[in-house]
Amino acid sequence: MTYFPDYFKTYPNMNTSSPLHISLNTLPRGFRPHRHDFLEFSYVIDGIGSEAINEKKHPMSPGTFTFVLPYQVHEIFTTEGSPLQLYNCNFSMELLMEPGTGEGLHTMIDLGGDVPYVQLSGTENDRMKGLIEDMFREYQGNQPWRQTMLQLRLKEILVLFDRARTRSQPDIAETSSSRKGASLWPIIHHIHKHYQDDLALSDLAQQFSMSMSRISELIKETTGQTFVHFLRDLRIRHACGLLASTDMSVTEIAMEVGYGSYKTFSRVFRESRGLTPKDYRKLKGSQLPLPH
Structure with a gap:
């Protein structure tokens, strides 16, 4: 029987018409192994560490963007003396689907298990950081069209991530389909x-x-x-x-x-x-x- 670590089924703001939550967190000692049945992205703004997703480890440093799929077991490790500070965004799969069509960004989920992260730098990293910071401010505010803005930012962020990982690994689609x-x-x-x-x-x-x-x-x-x-x-x-x-x-x-x-x-x-x-x-x- 397969063993799964902690299983989280909820996050703030989940039971609303726009199931999305973004927070800024500091991890001085990493985070224990866990999984959940919703989607998550993280973006590191400070500190050094690493993350294991389904036992495959990758480094984490400023500019690391990670896209975690539902049910994937993941764990974060922090380098001693260098606490990780990162944004975490939890959201429902339905936000990747276009209403009435079933089309949308859900197709990138097929590839996420093979290339779950990218290391951004330069102007590309500046753009990603700006989008996520704007999304965080929007989430904390109460302006008209707040939910629409959050969903637009989410899509922009994920498209930027997908473009970056496709450039870094152009054979991503072929690799993923063979899994x-x-x-x-x-x-x-x-x-x-x-x-x-x-x-x-x-x-x-x-x-x-x-x-x-x-x-x-x-x-x-x-x-x-x-x-x-x-x-x-x-x-x-x-x-x-x-x-x-x-x-x-x-x-x-x-x-x-x-x-x-x-x-x-x-x-x-x-x-x-x-x-x-x-x-x-x-x-x-x-x-x-x-x-x-």
Whole structure:
């Protein structure tokens, strides 16, 4: 049985219509091995250290930009006497998809496992630093169109990263497609795109010309969850965001996230979150800490 270190399932601002959080952190002693089911980028502005992603280590110094995929085990090491100061941004995969089309920056996820970082310098580094600093200021503020600006900055940042790593390793696409896990991300993306539908393993098997057992095995190996639990978590997370940020009725939300009846949705939500959807909304409204 595969062992996975700490598993983080939440981050600030996750249950909103714009699930993104950016922070500036100082790590005097690194950070323990962990994984999570959301995307993350980091950008070093000071200090020296290294990072291991799925046991592959790379150096970290000012200008290092790292793109961590969901479920990848990663750990940060700090060089003694040189604390790492870095920006960390956590965000949902849905922010890489264009509304209504399923297109977008999600395609770079296929390549992220092979080339997870770049070392930026010169004008390219200045541009990246400026974009991230602007994104951080926007996140801390409350200006009109704040969410739109944050999502635009996120896309600019990731495009700049993708261009930099493609220049440094022009054969990146060919290298990535030959890896064992490369075929999983189109499946994960398809689930993210269609989890509101009546989705079954048999649908995925037909869509991707693979056996149901193989797809089930890939999902379990990568996420640590069965297909059923993975699909349930996506639906419940979407429901949490709608409960927290809209006036939709609970019945409407149940239908929106893929449940045919309020009764089923309420039961599954309570099993997952420990309280009913209505109680979850009340707690959010009273600004009390929410269970995760």
